[in-house]
Amino acid sequence: MFWKQSTTGVNTKEVKAILDEKKAKMKLSLKACAHCTLCAESCFLFMGRNKDPKYMPSYKFLNSVGVLYKKKGKVDRLDLGEMRDLIWERCVLCTRCYCPVGIDIPDMIALARRVCRSQGVYPQYERD
Amino acid sequence: MVKAERKPIEEIKDAINGYEKVLVTGCGGCVSVCLVGGQREVNELNAQLNIYLKNENIEKQLDGYTVERQCNDQFLEELEPKIDNYDCLLSMACGAGVQNLAKRFPKIPVFPVVNTVSIGIDKDIGMYEERCRACGHCVLGYTGGICPVTRCSKGLFNGPCGGTNNECCEVSQEIPCAWLDIFNRLKAQDRLDDIKKIYVPMEWHNQTPRTIIQEPYEKRYSV
Amino acid sequence: MDSSNSFFWTFAYDFIRGPMVWAAFIVFFAGTLFQVFRLLSFTKEQPISKLTPGPGRFIPKKADDKGKKDWVMWLKLSIAGVNPFMTIVSTIFHVLLIVMPIFVLGHNILLDNSFGVSFFSLSESVSDFLTIIVILCVAVFLYRRLFLDRVKAITTWSDYLFLSLAAAPFVTGFFAYHQVFENYRLIISLHILSGELMLMAVPFTKFVHMIYSVIIRLTVVSEYSLGRGNRTW
Numbered sequence: 001m002f003w004k005q006s007t008t009g010v011n012t013k014e015v016k017a018i019l020d021e022k023k024a025k026m027k028l029s030l031k032a033c034a035h036c037t038l039c040a041e042s043c044f045l046f047m048g049r050n051k052d053p054k055y056m057p058s059y060k061f062l063n064s065v066g067v068l069y070k071k072k073g074k075v076d077r078l079d080l081g082e083m084r085d086l087i088w089e090r091c092v093l094c095t096r097c098y099c100p101v102g103i104d105i106p107d108m109i110a111l112a113r114r115v116c117r118s119q120g121v122y123p124q125y126e127r128d
Numbered sequence: 129m130v131k132a133e134r135k136p137i138e139e140i141k142d143a144i145n146g147y148e149k150v151l152v153t154g155c156g157g158c159v160s161v162c163l164v165g166g167q168r169e170v171n172e173l174n175a176q177l178n179i180y181l182k183n184e185n186i187e188k189q190l191d192g193y194t195v196e197r198q199c200n201d202q203f204l205e206e207l208e209p210k211i212d213n214y215d216c217l218l219s220m221a222c223g224a225g226v227q228n229l230a231k232r233f234p235k236i237p238v239f240p241v242v243n244t245v246s247i248g249i250d251k252d253i254g255m256y257e258e259r260c261r262a263c264g265h266c267v268l269g270y271t272g273g274i275c276p277v278t279r280c281s282k283g284l285f286n287g288p289c290g291g292t293n294n295e296c297c298e299v300s301q302e303i304p305c306a307w308l309d310i311f312n313r314l315k316a317q318d319r320l321d322d323i324k325k326i327y328v329p330m331e332w333h334n335q336t337p338r339t340i341i342q343e344p345y346e347k348r349y350s351v
Numbered sequence: 352m353d354s355s356n357s358f359f360w361t362f363a364y365d366f367i368r369g370p371m372v373w374a375a376f377i378v379f380f381a382g383t384l385f386q387v388f389r390l391l392s393f394t395k396e397q398p399i400s401k402l403t404p405g406p407g408r409f410i411p412k413k414a415d416d417k418g419k420k421d422w423v424m425w426l427k428l429s430i431a432g433v434n435p436f437m438t439i440v441s442t443i444f445h446v447l448l449i450v451m452p453i454f455v456l457g458h459n460i461l462l463d464n465s466f467g468v469s470f471f472s473l474s475e476s477v478s479d480f481l482t483i484i485v486i487l488c489v490a491v492f493l494y495r496r497l498f499l500d501r502v503k504a505i506t507t508w509s510d511y512l513f514l515s516l517a518a519a520p521f522v523t524g525f526f527a528y529h530q531v532f533e534n535y536r537l538i539i540s541l542h543i544l545s546g547e548l549m550l551m552a553v554p555f556t557k558f559v560h561m562i563y564s565v566i567i568r569l570t571v572v573s574e575y576s577l578g579r580g581n582r583t584w
Contacts, residue, residue, distance in 0.1 A: 031559055036437075038441075098574075
């Protein structure tokens with residue numbers, strides 16, 4: 001890329017350190033995902049939300065953990081915000097996703113949540 | 129989280145006897161995690177019931193739908209447009225979910241599909257062990273993180289009874305004595321003073337349904 | 352100019368028929384072994400605890416509630432019931448992808464010429480038919496990638512690359528057998544080359560899902576594990 005992404009407000013070193021902990025498993029799992037979409041129907045949110053592809057388990061982990069590893073942790077607040085919507089609003093971590101290849105999808109979502117939390121990004125519930 | 133077990137199929141068959149259109153509602157919360165009330169179990173139950181109905185030559189319409197959590201009205205909203213098409217609901221949620229569903233749609237009979245058993249931990253896939261009785265009076269702080277209400281057969285608060293039997297409970301040689309475990313853990317942490325005080329017996333005020341309000345929301349609900 | 356006569360092409364042809372075949376097989380087998388052990392190193396054994404029913408243990412089910420495992424029901428509730436078309440297409444594709452190259456007559460003749468051993472061979476017409484089936488399966492995958500929203504949502508350029516790479520040996524093999532193009536030598540070279548590239552790619556690229564799925568689903572315990580599964584991540 002010709003332009004450098006601004007990572008202000010994100011402790012990229014901390015993010016990288018978390019990513020490195022599970023790097024081998026995660027990178028191999030991301031590589032092993034054949035993008036087949038057979039996981040879709042196992043997500044009850046996908047079924048209940050007009051089969052919107054954004055609710056597919058694979059869509060959720062590819063666009064959270066996938067992006068984190070692709071950018072080697074150098075993400076900005078906007079990236080993390082998008083991830084937050086994906087991994088909290090569109091996933092309840094019921095841990096029931098099916099993957100024909102056997103990818104541990106809940107673990108990936110949990111890792112993305114951990115990275116987001118470490119940067120203070122998590123769902124804000126209404127408080128008075 | 130809340131752990132539950134499926135009721136015997138006979139009981140479920142009896143429940144829907146006489147109702148033509150049945151909606152099986154799954155819950156994506158705790159019962160989904162403990163593999164008893166999620167979308168997959170909804171499909172499984174419907175498949176089992178369909179085989180039975182076919183064998184008995186009974187005509188029924190069985191559908192399934194899973195919501196995020198049945199214990200929250202917000203997530204029951206999406207059932208609203210569907211509900212008029214059904215004669216009864218089967219709920220795969222825990223006791224709280226079933227009641228919330230029944231209250232939200234008071235005109236339509238709601239039947240439970242699972243027996244809510246405990247609040248427990250995930251030991252292994254499909255194996256869950258009770259850890260908490262939701263007594264509303266947590267003493268884990270001074271018992272070294274071992275619950276005497278759940279683990280001790282008598283729910284004692286001030287040390288073991290006289291029935292301890294070779295490190296086990298007098299109820300069974302299979303059950304380790306909770307108070308021995310509490311003692312050993314506190315000893316290892318050098319905290320035996322914690323159990324030298326006498327604690328008053330439990331006020332069993334869980335005889336009426338309790339409502340809890342999380343601390344940040346107290347103001348919101350205070351009169 | 353007839354390119355197959357040039358020095359370069361002769362050299363290239365000899366190279367992909369000779370040393371590169373060896374390289375491909377060595378990379379494939381060594382890489383596969385490496386990934387198998389790597390995957391096993393990511394997981395650890397977890398003995399399955401045995402429990403007898405009793406007080407404080409677990410509530411045994413009533414006898415009438417326990418039935419023999421209903422395999423038809425199991426299949427219905429698995430991916431085969433959820434998405435039967437893709438299950439069938441995908442299964443056929445993967446089985447043929449692995450089995451076909453071993454039992455094609457041409458490959459066995461080469462084996463026989465080189466080492467004096469060979470496997471059972473499929474008749475040429477059967478091979479031809481099965482090749483068409485594989486190409487049709489690829490067409491189904493391609494159609495999904497191009498036109499289904501849910502597949503489009505997560506498709507990247509590499510998916511097309513690897514789909515082409517998986518299809519290439521079959522398409523070129525089909526063309527070579529039917530001598531569709533005049534330049535047989537070029538087509539058969541492409542056939543050999545694509546086969547070799549694919550073999551070498553298996554352990555290290557997206558194709559690793561073939562190794563991953565076998566190892567993980569057979570060993571790691573999960574709701575969907577095949578067999579009992581006595582390992583965890």
